[in-house]
Amino acid sequence: MFIRRMLGPMVLTALLALTACASAAPEPTPADTGASSAPAKPSPASPSAEEPAARAAITIDRPSGGKTVSVPFVVSGSADVFEAALTIDAVDASGMQACVRHLMATSGSGTRGTWEGTLAFPPEEDTLEVTLRAYTLSAQDGSMANLVEQPLTISPDRPKIILTSPRCGDRFEPGGLIILAGTAELFEASFTVELRDSSRTIMTMPVTAEECCVESQFTARLSLPADLPPGFYDVAAFDVSAKDGANENEFVVQIEVTA
Numbered sequence: 001m002f003i004r005r006m007l008g009p010m011v012l013t014a015l016l017a018l019t020a021c022a023s024a025a026p027e028p029t030p031a032d033t034g035a036s037s038a039p040a041k042p043s044p045a046s047p048s049a050e051e052p053a054a055r056a057a058i059t060i061d062r063p064s065g066g067k068t069v070s071v072p073f074v075v076s077g078s079a080d081v082f083e084a085a086l087t088i089d090a091v092d093a094s095g096m097q098a099c100v101r102h103l104m105a106t107s108g109s110g111t112r113g114t115w116e117g118t119l120a121f122p123p124e125e126d127t128l129e130v131t132l133r134a135y136t137l138s139a140q141d142g143s144m145a146n147l148v149e150q151p152l153t154i155s156p157d158r159p160k161i162i163l164t165s166p167r168c169g170d171r172f173e174p175g176g177l178i179i180l181a182g183t184a185e186l187f188e189a190s191f192t193v194e195l196r197d198s199s200r201t202i203m204t205m206p207v208t209a210e211e212c213c214v215e216s217q218f219t220a221r222l223s224l225p226a227d228l229p230p231g232f233y234d235v236a237a238f239d240v241s242a243k244d245g246a247n248e249n250e251f252v253v254q255i256e257v258t259a
Contacts, residue, residue, distance in 0.1 A: 055112075057081050057146040058134045065150030068127070070157040072120030072251055079115055081136045081146060084108030088117055090130040090152065098130060098154075099168040101254045102232050104198075120251050122162050122182075128154040158215065160185050160249040161237045168253040175226035178235065178255075181219045184209035186249070191239040193222065197231065207237070230259045 060077040063069050075088050084107055089100040099121040107113030135147040165181040172178060180193055189212040195203040203222065210216040222235075238250040 058148050068153040070155040071123050072118050074118050076116040079105040080112040081108050086136050088134045118252050122164050123156050161251045163251050166255050171256045174228040176224050178222040183215050185215040186239050194236045196234040228257050230257050
């Protein structure tokens with residue numbers, strides 16, 4: 001009896017101690033997976049991320065691709081090309097060149113410059129789909145380089161003055177004869193034709209169409225100076241505004257004088 005009385009409190013004390021130990025035991029942790037506990041570093045950029053594309057040697061800023069324009073129309077853009085020289089043209093679906101112009105940017109050979117030129121050619125009776133191109137020509141073999149191109153639609157709208165001769169890109173020798181021909185629809189049927197280089201007017205002559213105020217034919221003869229240096233020249237036909245004396249209805253084609 002004495003032993004039972006003594007064991008009772010002892011057993012109770014042992015049970016209380018075991019319960020306290022169990023409640024104080026730390027919770028089990030997940031098994032180590034080998035993953036580092038250090039903060040994750042940002043992943044490097046994907047190798048497929050696109051780098052900014054290098055700017056083309058030549059850009060065409062206007063007219064924008066797909067636009068419908070009437071002749072004559074101005075083409076402009078920027079370029080960083082050797083000696084700042086480039087060429088623009090318009091070719092039809094068959095590859096025939098409707099017009100071409102050689103020009104200079106404001107700078108080149110490592111410094112980007114701007115450029116601007118006019119393409120003028122007789123319009124068709126219907127709309128004409130062309131490709132407008134800008135490019136450089138190799139000094140070694142004349143091959144095309146740095147080509148940029150975009151589609152254009154040429155409206156059949158007819159300007160007040162149209163030169164059908166000469167056409168842009170025609171070649172002449174110094175002292176040669178240019179037959180001026182085309183149509184004009186002008187008050188009093190009179191207008192002016194000039195031969196120009198890049199900095200000055202070389203020759204000026206008056207021309208009169210067959211009829212006043214309706215589209216009619218004209219022809220004239222322009223003799224080039226015998227000492228005219230080889231190079232590119234503009235034949236410009238225009239009339240003068242009665243209001244302010246400014247040139248208007250200008251139709252300009254570029255010709256080449258060869259050695």
